[in-house]
Amino acid sequence: MSNEQLDNRVTQLVRPEIRAINAYHVPPAQGMVKLDAMENPYRWPEDMRKQWTERLEEAELNRYPLPGADGVKLKLRQAMQIPEHYELMLGNGSDELIQIMAMAVAGSKRGILAPEPGFVMYSMIAKFLGLPYTGVPLTDDYELDLEAMLKAIDQEDPALIFLAQPNNPTGNLWGEEKIRRIIEASRGLVVIDEAYMAFTDSDLLPLLNDYNNVVVMRTLSKVGLAGLRLGILIGSNAWLNEFDKIRLPYNIGVLTQVSAEFALDHFDVLKGQTDQLRQDRETLFQALNAIEGFQPWPSEANFILVKVPTGRAAEIHSALKEQNILIKILDGAHPLLKDCLRITVSTPDENQALLNALKSIV
Ligand SMILES: *Cc1c(COP(=O)(O)O)cnc(C)c1O
Numbered sequence: 001m002s003n004e005q006l007d008n009r010v011t012q013l014v015r016p017e018i019r020a021i022n023a024y025h026v027p028p029a030q031g032m033v034k035l036d037a038m039e040n041p042y043r044w045p046e047d048m049r050k051q052w053t054e055r056l057e058e059a060e061l062n063r064y065p066l067p068g069a070d071g072v073k074l075k076l077r078q079a080m081q082i083p084e085h086y087e088l089m090l091g092n093g094s095d096e097l098i099q100i101m102a103m104a105v106a107g108s109k110r111g112i113l114a115p116e117p118g119f120v121m122y123s124m125i126a127k128f129l130g131l132p133y134t135g136v137p138l139t140d141d142y143e144l145d146l147e148a149m150l151k152a153i154d155q156e157d158p159a160l161i162f163l164a165q166p167n168n169p170t171g172n173l174w175g176e177e178k179i180r181r182i183i184e185a186s187r188g189l190v191v192i193d194e195a196y197m198a199f200t201d202s203d204l205l206p207l208l209n210d211y212n213n214v215v216v217m218r219t220l221s222k223v224g225l226a227g228l229r230l231g232i233l234i235g236s237n238a239w240l241n242e243f244d245k246i247r248l249p250y251n252i253g254v255l256t257q258v259s260a261e262f263a264l265d266h267f268d269v270l271k272g273q274t275d276q277l278r279q280d281r282e283t284l285f286q287a288l289n290a291i292e293g294f295q296p297w298p299s300e301a302n303f304i305l306v307k308v309p310t311g312r313a314a315e316i317h318s319a320l321k322e323q324n325i326l327i328k329i330l331d332g333a334h335p336l337l338k339d340c341l342r343i344t345v346s347t348p349d350e351n352q353a354l355l356n357a358l359k360s361i362v
Contacts, residue, residue, distance in 0.1 A: 017127055024124070032326045033350050038168075038196075038303050040224035041346040042273040044266075052262050059258045069252045075264035076232060080197075080218065086208060087240040092251050094195060094219040094231030098162070099125050100246050101191065101215075101233075105159035106131055110188065113158035115144055117169055117334040119193065122162045134158060138336060142170040142297065144178045153185050161186055164193040166200055169330055169342045171299030173202050183211050189239065192216045196301035198223050198274040199281070208235060215239055220260065222302060224270045230260050277302050281345045287355050288343075291362060303344045305330070309362075313339050319361045325354055 011019070027036070034041075044052070073088045082088065091097035102112065102125050111132030114122045118135070126133035136152045139145050153161070161182065166173055183190045190213055192204045197218055207214050215235030220228055230252070233240065252260075263270065285304055288296040293309035308316055313331035320327055327344070330337040343354065 015130070017130065021124070021127060024120075027326065029326055032321075032324050033346070033353055034326050035344040035346055035350065035354060036326045036328045036342075037226070038222055038301070038344050039226050040222070040270075040273055040277065040302070041350060042224065042276075044269060048266060048269065052259065055258050055262050056255065059254050061254055063254070065250050065252060065254045065257055067249050069257050069260075072230070072252065072257050072260045072264070075261055079264045079267040080232075082205070082234055086205075086234050087237045089233040089240045089244055089247065090252050091231040091233065091247070093221060093229040094193070094217050094233075095121050095125075096251065097217055097231045097233045097243075098122065098191075099128075100243050101160055101189070102126060102129050102131060103246050104243055105188075108159060110157055110159035112160045112162065113152060113156055114162040115149065115167070117142075117330070117337050118162070119164050119168050119195075131159075132156070138167075138170070140336070142167070142172055142336070144174040144182075146178050146181060149178075149182055150185050153182065157187060159188045161188060161190045162193055163190060164195065165202060165204055166196045166300040168195065168301065169303070169305055169328070169337070169340075171297055171301045171303060171305055173200065173300050176204065176207075179204065179207070180210075183207065183214055186213060188213065190214050195219050195222055198271070199278050199302050200300035202300065205234065212236065212238075220263070224273055225260070225263055228256055228259055228263070230256060274302070277345050280348055280351060283348075284343070284345055284351045284355075287351075288358075291355075291358060293362070294358075303342050306341050306343060307339050308341060310339055312362075313341055316358070316361055317341060320354070320357055323357045323360075325357055327354075 069090050072090060076088060098121055106129045112122055112126040113134040115138050116135035123133045123135060134152055134156045136148050163179060192214060194216060205216050208216060215233055218232045220230045281299060285296050288294050288304060288306055295307040297305045313329055317327060317329040328342040330340040330342055
């Protein structure tokens with residue numbers, strides 16, 4: 001069969017909107033100072049790594065994992081102080097939880113709505129499933145445009161609304177009052193995405209007590225376990241029982257369960273690391289603010305959005321890459337992100353390396 005025939009077959013079979021997607025791009029990072037993906041730069045102390053590998057040795061890879069990962073859930077409840085009366089569901093990262101919720105509502109005419117710029121997986125997953133997607137622009141200073149949100153909710157009647165608090169890539173909080181207004185206006189389910197909870201005092205979990213159309217999503221990725229892939233959905237039985245039907249039975253593997261339980265037994269170590277990053281975020285913010293023409297945005301997450309002098313984002317991004325430092329360029333991703341770069345807060349040494357490089361470039 002010729003290449004052309006093969007192409008024809010693929011074209012006929014795969015939906016046009018899928019063929020039009022640019023695959024999610026992860027840049028090569030071997031040997032780089034990695035400040036692009038909100039990872040925790042700290043590893044575990046050596047004795048802890050040793051205890052972990054001992055636990056792994058006991059893991060029974062010949063057996064299927066516990067389907068509900070109950071041991072992990074119990075420890076998550078303790079570590080994150082999640083009250084008894086809320087149900088938990090785990091995903092292979094919160095990405096999988098977003099996908100599960102979207103699958104549960106797919107097929108109706110109602111879609112997904114989220115403020116923009118925001119987390120890209122909300123719109124990508126909508127596209128994968130053929131769901132309508134509405135992005136509502138934030139204001140010029142990245143606040144929620146409540147009027148525009150309420151209007152869009154009224155017009156689109158979305159099945160799912162995603163609100164990341166703090167928001168990625170802007171790093172800010174929008175205030176509980178506006179969030180409440182959106183929940184009250186929505187006939188659909190509002191998902192509060194608290195991926196960055198370790199880096200803020202904000203905690204919107206109590207909203208679950210006041211509304212029956214809210215669930216809260218969290219993850220271990222930004223706490224220091226990005227490689228593990230463990231996302232957490234918290235909400236009432238009524239929602240989670242339905243979503244759980246769509247979850248593939250063994251989505252959390254044996255190695256993940258053993259490792260997550262171990263990590264949660266040592267949550268104080270992770271907390272020490274994220275507290276350190278929180279402190280170093282302020283130092284980095286001040287230093288970025290002192291660079292001529294740079295405008296960093298105050299952040300409640302483990303990254304800082306920076307507006308650089310007009311037209312220079314791409315040049316600064318690639319000059320840093322030349323010096324083995326990887327950050328995220330956002331210029332071009334959304335009109336409100338013109339001239340913007342996003343920098344993950346790292347160790348004092350790596351932050352300093354970044355600042356030195358930036359000073360040599362600008
Ligand atoms: C990083 C991030 C996530 C985490 O996704 P995982 O699949 O759990 O790694 C979720 N939401 C937002 C807003 C994020 O920035």
